Amino acid sequence: MSAYDDRDGFIWMDGTLQPWREANVHILTHAMHYASSVFEGERAYGGKIFKSREHSERLRQSANLIDFEIPYSVEEIEAAKAEVMQANGLSDAYVRALAWRGAGEDMGVASRRNPVRMAVAVWEWGAYYGDAKTRGAKLDISKWKRPSPETAPSQAKAAGLYMICTMSKHAAEAKGCSDAMMFDYRGYVAEATGANIFFVKDGEVHTPKPDCFLNGITRQTVIAMLKERGVCVHERHIEPTELEGFQQCWLTGTAAEVTPVGQIGDYNFEVGALTRDMADAYERLVRE
Incomplete structure (x- = not known):
């Protein structure tokens, strides 16, 4: 694959389609200096973006949480995504919608006079964790912790909240892992x-309560699927000492979809029947 700034195709930007290589911003864009940016990761299957409208609604909500208003309605965002997918001739694709404070009259922490800009890009993207979907991902345990909601707007899908994620994933990859699991500021599994992240013990599912991190759309979808199957789901605070007692584990996300986990630090998990069932069921659901 070529670099992400050197590809053929089109990116929707501020209301029009731009040639991929020309979809640029100025070096003094506020978001580049102060992380005043929000985004969505979405996947299209067979020409249809899964939970598209929910993602568009969350994009606007995330912007509001970090104190700016996106100048496009949900309907206009939906139309933009459809337009850029058609322009690039893609039906199965990853969709990245983002909005940010651009370059303007302000170049300090405050930026109310700067325009809010928006773009949508789409590209082909396979399994986020490679062959982990069959053998189970290997996770490191990060030294960084998810912050208190009194410290950062944890329910916003905001660029700045991913800084510690990038560092954690780099450290994990250096150890031969696919990703890292993070605790929260209280020491609970996040x-x-x-x-x-989800865990299985004696046929019941346990997943961390999303009170200081993003309550993912895929997470909510999988919980609903489990409940439809009559599986008991516990959304609660999970202590690190409990990891030893869990039998199965999986990850959920738009990019990750449903990915089994085989190891977290020194703890091992089987890629069991419920994990495989949820991965297969999710794959069917998104293609309905």
């Missing part, structure tokens, strides 16, 4: 760097 999530992976870009995916929510």
Whole structure:
């Protein structure tokens, strides 16, 4: 694959389609200096973006949480995604919608006079964790912790909240792992760097309560699927000492979809029947 700034195709930007290589911003863009940016990761299957409208709604909500208003309605965002997919001739694709404070009259922490800009890009993207979907991902345990909601707007899908995720994933990859699991500021199990986490014990499912990290759309979808199957789901605070007692584990996210986990630090998990069932069921659901 070529670099992401050197590809053929089109990117929707501020209301029009731009040639891929020309979809640029100025070096003094506020978001580049102060992380005033929000985004969505979405996947299209067979020409249809899964949970598209929910993602568009969350993009606007995320912007509001970090104190700016996207100048496009949900309907206009939906139309933009459809337009750029058609322009690039893609039906199965990853969709990245983002909005940010651009370059303007302000170049300090405050930026109310700067325009809010938006773009949508789409590209082909395979399995986020490679062959982990069959053998189970290997996770490191990050030294960084998810912050208190009094410290950062944890329910926004905001660029700045991913800084510690990037560092955690780099450290994990250096150890031969696919990703890292993070604790929260209290020491409870939180999530992976870009995916929510689930555990299985004696046929019941346990997943961290999303009170200081993003309550993912895929996470919510999988919980609903489990409940439809009559599986008991516990959304609660999970202590690190409990990891030893869990039998199965998986990750959820738009990019991750449903990915089994085989190891977290020194703890091992089987890629069991419920994990495989949820991965297969999710794959069927998104293609309905």
